[in-house]
Amino acid sequence: MGVAQRAFKPNVLRGVVLYATLTVIATCALFPILWAMSGSLKTAGEVTMPTLFPAHPQWSNYRDVFAVMPFWRMFFNSVLYAGCVSIGQVFFCSLAGYAFARLRFRGRDTLFVLYLGTLMVPLTVTVIPQFILMRVAGLTDTPWAMIVPGLFGSAFGTYLMRQFFRTLPDELEEAAILDGCSPWQIYWRILLPHAKPAVMVLAVLTWVNVWNDFLWPLLMIQRSSIATLTLGLVRMQGEYTARWPVLMAASILILLPLLLVYAVAQRAFIRGIAVTGLGG
Amino acid sequence: MTPIDATATAVARRRGPSGRRARAGRIFVAPNLTAVAVFMLFPLGFSLYMSFHDWDMFSPAKFVGLANYRSLFAEDPLFSIALRNTVVYTVGTVLPTVLISLAVAGVLNRKIKGIAIFRTIIFLPLAVSSVVMAVVWQFVFNTNNGLLNIILGWIGIDPIPWLVDPKYAMASLCIVSVWRSVPFATVILLAAMQGVPENLYEAARLDGAGELRQFVSITVPLIRSAVSFVVVISIIHAFQAFDLVYVLTGRNGGPETATYVLGIMLFQHAFAFLEFGYASALAWVMFAILLVLTVVQLRLGRRRAAQEERSWA
Amino acid sequence: MASVTFEQATRRYSSADRPAVDRLDLSVGDGEFVVLVGPSGCGKTTSLRMIAGLETVDSGRILIGTRDVTDADPKDRDVAMVFQNYALYPHMSVAQNMGFALKIAGIAKSEIRERVSDAAGLLDLEPYLDRKPKDLSGGQRQRVAMGRAIVRRPQVFLMDEPLSNLDAKLRVQTRNQIAGLQRRLGITTVYVTHDQVEAMTMGDRVAVLRDGVLQQCAVPRELYRSPVNMFVAEFIGSPAMNLVTLPVVDHSVALGDWSIPVPREITDTTAGLVIGIRPEHLDVGGTGVEMQIDMVEELGADAYLYGRIAGSDNTFGQPIVARAGGQDPPPRGSRVRLHPQPGHLHFFDLDGHRLL
Numbered sequence: 001m002g003v004a005q006r007a008f009k010p011n012v013l014r015g016v017v018l019y020a021t022l023t024v025i026a027t028c029a030l031f032p033i034l035w036a037m038s039g040s041l042k043t044a045g046e047v048t049m050p051t052l053f054p055a056h057p058q059w060s061n062y063r064d065v066f067a068v069m070p071f072w073r074m075f076f077n078s079v080l081y082a083g084c085v086s087i088g089q090v091f092f093c094s095l096a097g098y099a100f101a102r103l104r105f106r107g108r109d110t111l112f113v114l115y116l117g118t119l120m121v122p123l124t125v126t127v128i129p130q131f132i133l134m135r136v137a138g139l140t141d142t143p144w145a146m147i148v149p150g151l152f153g154s155a156f157g158t159y160l161m162r163q164f165f166r167t168l169p170d171e172l173e174e175a176a177i178l179d180g181c182s183p184w185q186i187y188w189r190i191l192l193p194h195a196k197p198a199v200m201v202l203a204v205l206t207w208v209n210v211w212n213d214f215l216w217p218l219l220m221i222q223r224s225s226i227a228t229l230t231l232g233l234v235r236m237q238g239e240y241t242a243r244w245p246v247l248m249a250a251s252i253l254i255l256l257p258l259l260l261v262y263a264v265a266q267r268a269f270i271r272g273i274a275v276t277g278l279g280g
Numbered sequence: 281m282t283p284i285d286a287t288a289t290a291v292a293r294r295r296g297p298s299g300r301r302a303r304a305g306r307i308f309v310a311p312n313l314t315a316v317a318v319f320m321l322f323p324l325g326f327s328l329y330m331s332f333h334d335w336d337m338f339s340p341a342k343f344v345g346l347a348n349y350r351s352l353f354a355e356d357p358l359f360s361i362a363l364r365n366t367v368v369y370t371v372g373t374v375l376p377t378v379l380i381s382l383a384v385a386g387v388l389n390r391k392i393k394g395i396a397i398f399r400t401i402i403f404l405p406l407a408v409s410s411v412v413m414a415v416v417w418q419f420v421f422n423t424n425n426g427l428l429n430i431i432l433g434w435i436g437i438d439p440i441p442w443l444v445d446p447k448y449a450m451a452s453l454c455i456v457s458v459w460r461s462v463p464f465a466t467v468i469l470l471a472a473m474q475g476v477p478e479n480l481y482e483a484a485r486l487d488g489a490g491e492l493r494q495f496v497s498i499t500v501p502l503i504r505s506a507v508s509f510v511v512v513i514s515i516i517h518a519f520q521a522f523d524l525v526y527v528l529t530g531r532n533g534g535p536e537t538a539t540y541v542l543g544i545m546l547f548q549h550a551f552a553f554l555e556f557g558y559a560s561a562l563a564w565v566m567f568a569i570l571l572v573l574t575v576v577q578l579r580l581g582r583r584r585a586a587q588e589e590r591s592w593a
Numbered sequence: 594m595a596s597v598t599f600e601q602a603t604r605r606y607s608s609a610d611r612p613a614v615d616r617l618d619l620s621v622g623d624g625e626f627v628v629l630v631g632p633s634g635c636g637k638t639t640s641l642r643m644i645a646g647l648e649t650v651d652s653g654r655i656l657i658g659t660r661d662v663t664d665a666d667p668k669d670r671d672v673a674m675v676f677q678n679y680a681l682y683p684h685m686s687v688a689q690n691m692g693f694a695l696k697i698a699g700i701a702k703s704e705i706r707e708r709v710s711d712a713a714g715l716l717d718l719e720p721y722l723d724r725k726p727k728d729l730s731g732g733q734r735q736r737v738a739m740g741r742a743i744v745r746r747p748q749v750f751l752m753d754e755p756l757s758n759l760d761a762k763l764r765v766q767t768r769n770q771i772a773g774l775q776r777r778l779g780i781t782t783v784y785v786t787h788d789q790v791e792a793m794t795m796g797d798r799v800a801v802l803r804d805g806v807l808q809q810c811a812v813p814r815e816l817y818r819s820p821v822n823m824f825v826a827e828f829i830g831s832p833a834m835n836l837v838t839l840p841v842v843d844h845s846v847a848l849g850d851w852s853i854p855v856p857r858e859i860t861d862t863t864a865g866l867v868i869g870i871r872p873e874h875l876d877v878g879g880t881g882v883e884m885q886i887d888m889v890e891e892l893g894a895d896a897y898l899y900g901r902i903a904g905s906d907n908t909f910g911q912p913i914v915a916r917a918g919g920q921d922p923p924p925r926g927s928r929v930r931l932h933p934q935p936g937h938l939h940f941f942d943l944d945g946h947r948l949l
Contacts, residue, residue, distance in 0.1 A: 015392070018387070018390070018392065021387055022387060022388075022395075022398045025384055025387065025398075025402055026398055026401045026402055028459075029401055029402045029404055029405055029463070030401060030404065031427070032413065032416045032417055032420055032459070033404070033408070033416065035416070035419070035420055035427045036416040036419060039419055092311050092312045092315070093312060095308045095309075095311075095312070096308055096309045096311075096312035096313070098308060099304070099305040099306075099308035099309045100309070103301045103302065103304055103305030103308065104298065104301065104302060104305065105301075105302035105303075105305035105306050105309075106302070108305065111309070111313070114321075115316065118316060118320045118321065118324070120570075120571065120574070121320065121324055121567065122516065122519075122520050122563075122566060122567055122570055123520055124520050124542075124543065124546050124562075124563045124566050124567070125323065125324060125327050125560075125563040125564065125566075125567050126319065126320060126323035126324065126327070127323075127550075127563075128323075128327055128330070128550050128556055128559055128560055128563065129322065129323030129324075129326040129327050129330070130319060130323055131550075131551075132326075132337070132556070133318075133319075133322075133323070135337070149315075149319050151315070152311045152312055152314060152315035153311070153312040153315055153316075154315070154316070154320075155316050155320060158312055158316075177297075182300075182304070183300070183301055183304035183305070183308070184304065187308070208406075208407065211409065212409035212410060212411065212412075214409075214410065214411045214522075214523040214526070214527070215522055215523060215547075219551060230409055230411045230412070233411060233412060233415060234411055234415075234527055237415055237418075237527070244419055244422075247415060247419070248416070248419060251412050251415050251416050254409070254412050255407075255408055255409075255412055258407045258408065258409070259404070259407055259408075261407070262403075262404070262406070262407035263400070266400055266403065
C-alpha cells in the first residue's frame with residue numbers, strides 16, 4: 001500500500017470533473033462580456049467574423065466613444081447621483097433602523113409594520129405619481145430629480161438596518177448608556193461603527209441601483225449634460241445602431257467602474273448578505 | 281392611585297431617560313418616514329385615486345369610476361396579450377433561474393483550491409447594469425454577426441433571427457433574463473448552503489449517502505426558506521420587467537408584440553400616450569396580481585412543510 | 594461485529610509542526626469497549642475520525658476485522674458514529690433521523706419501521722418519534738443520536754464525547770445507560786472523552802493519548818496502579834497523584850524531614866528522581882511526612898487536605914495533597930504527619946518514565 005496507489009483514487013477524477021464544470025459555468029458567466037470586449041476592438045467589417053481576437057486591435061473605437069457621447073460628464077453625473085443617494089440612504093436608514101430596533105416610542109411597532117407593507121408595493125404603482133410629483137415641483141430635468149427621492153432613505157434600507165441592529169448584543173448599548181451617552185452618541189459612536197457589514201450591503205446595493213437605473217433617468221432627464229452613463233448608452237444605441245464596435249467600447253467603459261467596485265467590495269458584500277439574513 | 285398621581289407619574293416618565301429616548305426615536309425616524317410617506321405612501325394612494333379618473337396632466341382630471349378597469353379587462357386586446365407574455369416571461373425566467381442557481385450554488389459550495397476565483401467570476405454579472413447587458417446581448421443575438429449565430433454556423437445551423445422573429449424574441453429575452461438573475465439567486469442560495477453545519481454531511485456520509493444524495497436530502501431541504509425567498513423575489517421582479525425588455529427588444533414590445541409585457545404596456549400608456557388614469561389602473565391590477573401570487577406562495581409553502589411532517593408517521 | 598486495529602496510523606496536518614496522530618498502534622477486540630482519553634489536542638478525536646474515514650490516513654493502516662479500510666469510503670466501512678453535538682438532521686423527525694441510513698441502503702419500509710421502534714424502545718424514545726430535534730431536550734437528542742447509530746447494527750460504534758454537552762447529573766445517568774447498552778448489544782465500541790472518570794468507569798480498556806502519541810493502553814486498574822509514566826500517573830485519578838522531584842542522597846530521598854529509602858537498582862543509575870503517591874494513600878497520623886495544611890476541602894464522606902511539605906528547618910517545600918476522613922479533618926493552619934501506605938509509592942526518572 002504505497003503513495004502511488006493512493007494517487008489514483010477516484011478523488012482525482014472527481015477533481016477534474018469539478019474543475020471542468022466550474023470552468024464551463026464561469027465561461028457562461030463571462031462570455032458576453034468577453035465577446036463585447038473582443039467586438040470593441042474590431043473594425044466594423046471584422047465584427048461579422050467569428051474570431052475572438054481582432055487582427056489589429058482598434059483602440060480608436062474607445063477614443064470614438066468620447067467623441068460620440070459626453071462620457072466624462074455622464075460619468076461624473078452617475079457618480080454624483082449614486083454617491084449622494086448612497087450616503088443619504090446609509091445615514092438616514094441606519095438612523096431610523098436604530099430607532100426602530102432600540103428606541104421605544106409610541107406607535108413604533110405599528111409604524112414598522114406599515115414600512116414592511118410598503119416593501120410589497122411594486123415600482124409600477126409608485127412611478128407615475130412620483131413622476132407627477134417631480135413635474136409639479138418643477139424638478140424635472142435637474143440633478144435634484146435624481147437625488148431627492150432616494151436621499152432620505154427608503155423602507156427597504158431601514159428594514160435592513162433594523163434587522164441588523166437587532167442582532168447586535170444589548171450590552172453594547174447598555175454600556176454606553178451607563179457611560180452617559182445620549183441616543184445620538186450611541187448611534188454615531190458605537191452602533192454605526194459596528195454596523196460595517198450591513199452598511200456595506202446597503203451602500204453597494206444602493207450605489208449599483210442608482211448607477212444602473214434606467215427608467216427614472218429616462219423619464220426625468222432631457223439634457224445630456226445631466227444624463228447618466230446608462231441613459232447615455234441607450235441614447236447612443238438609438239442613434240448609432242450599426243456601429244457595433246463603438247457601442248461595445250462604450251459598454252465596456254461603462255462596465256469597468258462597477259467591476260472595479262465589485263472586485264474590491266465583493267467579499268465584504270457577500271458576508272454582509274449572510275449577516276443581515278437577507279437570504280431568508 | 282388618584283388621577284392626579286397618575287398624571288404626575290406620566291409626566292415624570294416622559295421627562296425621564298425613557299422619554300428622552302422616545303423623543304430621539306421620533307426624531308431619528310422623521311426624515312426617513314417623511315421620504316417613505318412622500319415617495320411611497322402618497323404615490324400609493326394617489327395612483328389609486330388616479331385610476332378612477334381620466335387624466336393627461338394638461339386638462340383637468342375627469343372622474344370615470346371603474347371605466348378604466350372595465351376597459352382593461354373587457355375591451356383592451358393588448359392587456360391579455362401583455363398578461364400572457366408576462367406570465368410566459370416570468371415562468372421562463374424564474375423556473376430555469378431557480379434550477380440553475382441551485383445547481384451552481386451546489387457546485388460552488390466547496391472548499392477546494394481556487395474556488396474563490398470561480399465565485400468572483402460567476403457573481404460578476406451582478407455588478408453589471410441590465411441596460412449595458414441588454415446592449416451587449418443584442419450584439420450576441422445579432423442575426424448577421426452575433427456570437428450565437430456564428431457558433432450555430434459552426435455546427436451547420438442557419439442563422440436564427442433571435443430578436444427579429446416573434447417566435448424567438450421571447451426566448452431570447454428569457455435567456456438574457458436568466459443569465460442576469462442566476463448570479464443573484466446563486467449568491468443567496470450559496471450563503472444559505474454555507475449555513476448548513478459540516479457535521480451533518482459527515483453524519484450523512486457515514487449513513488451511506490453519496491454526494492447527490494447529500495445534496496438532495498440535506499442541502500436542499502435545509503435551505504428551503506432561502507429558495508422561497510429567491511422564488512418570491514424573482515417573480516416580483518420578472519413580473520414588472522421593463523429595463524431589459526425596452527433595451528433588448530424596443531419600446532413597443534418587440535416584433536409583433538412578441539415581448540409586449542405589462543411593464544412596457546404601463547410605460548406606453550403613461551408616458552407615451554399620457555393616459556395616466558388608465559396606466560394607474562393597470563398598475564393597480566398588477567399590484568393585485570402580485571399580492572395574490574405572494575400570498576398563495578406563502579400558504580403553499582406552509583402547507584407543504586406541514587405535509588412533510590406527517591409523511592413519516 | 595469486528596475488531597478495530599490501528600497499525601502505525603499517522604495523521605499530519607500541513608500547518609502543524611507535529612503529527613496530530615503519531616504512529617498509533619492500538620487494537621480493539623471484538624465486542625470490546627475501549628476509551629480514548631487525553632487532554633485537548635492529544636489526537637483522540639482525530640484517531641476516532643480516522644476509523645470512520647472522515648480523516649485521511651497519511652501513513653499506516655486501519656483495519657476493521659481483517660479488512661484494510663484505510664482507503665475505503667466512510668459509507669463502505671459499516672461504522673456508526675455518535676457526534677459530540679449529535680449532528681441530527683434538523684428537518685427530519687426522530688423516526689426519520691433514525692431511519693435515514695436504512696432508507697439509503699434500500700431496506701424495506703416495514704423493516705425500517707420495526708428496527709426504529711426497537712431502538713426507540715431501548716432508549717425510551719417512543720413518545721418522541723414524530724418530533725423534530727429542535728423540540729427535544731439535550732438528553733433526548735443525545736439518545737436519538739445513539740438510536741441512529743444502533744439502528745444500523747454496524748460492526749463498530751464510534752462515540753465522540755457524547756456526554757460533554759449534558760449537565761452533570763444527566764451525565765452520570767447516561768454514562769451507565771451507554772455502558773449497559775453496549776454490554777447488551779456487544780458491539781465493538783471506541784469512545785472518546787477528555788474526562789478520566791468517564792474513561793475509568795466505562796472502558797474495558799483505556800488508551801491515554803498525549804500530543805498524538807499513545808502513552809498507555811490497559812485496563813483501568815492497571816492504569817491506576819502502574820502508570821507507565823508521569824503523565825498517565827497525573828492524568829488518572831482525582832485529585833491527581835502527588836509528584837515530588839527530589840535528589841537522591843545516600844540511597845534515599847527526603848520529603849521534608851522524613852526520608853524514604855530507594856532501591857539500590859535505581860540509585861545506582863540516577864542522581865535524582867520523582868516520587869509519586871496518591872492522596873488516598875497517605876494516612877493522617879503516625880510517622881511520615883510533615884505537612885502544613887493551607888486549605889481543607891470538605892466533601893462529606895471525605896476531606897482533602899491541601900498544603901506544603903514542612904522541612905526540619907521550618908522551610909516549606911513542595912505542595913502535597915492528602916485524603917482524610919470526613920468526620921473530623923484537621924483544621925487549616927495545623928500541621929499533621931502523613932504516613933504513606935506501603936506498596937503505593939511510585940518512582941519515576943526525571944524524564945517521566947517509570948522506574949522499576
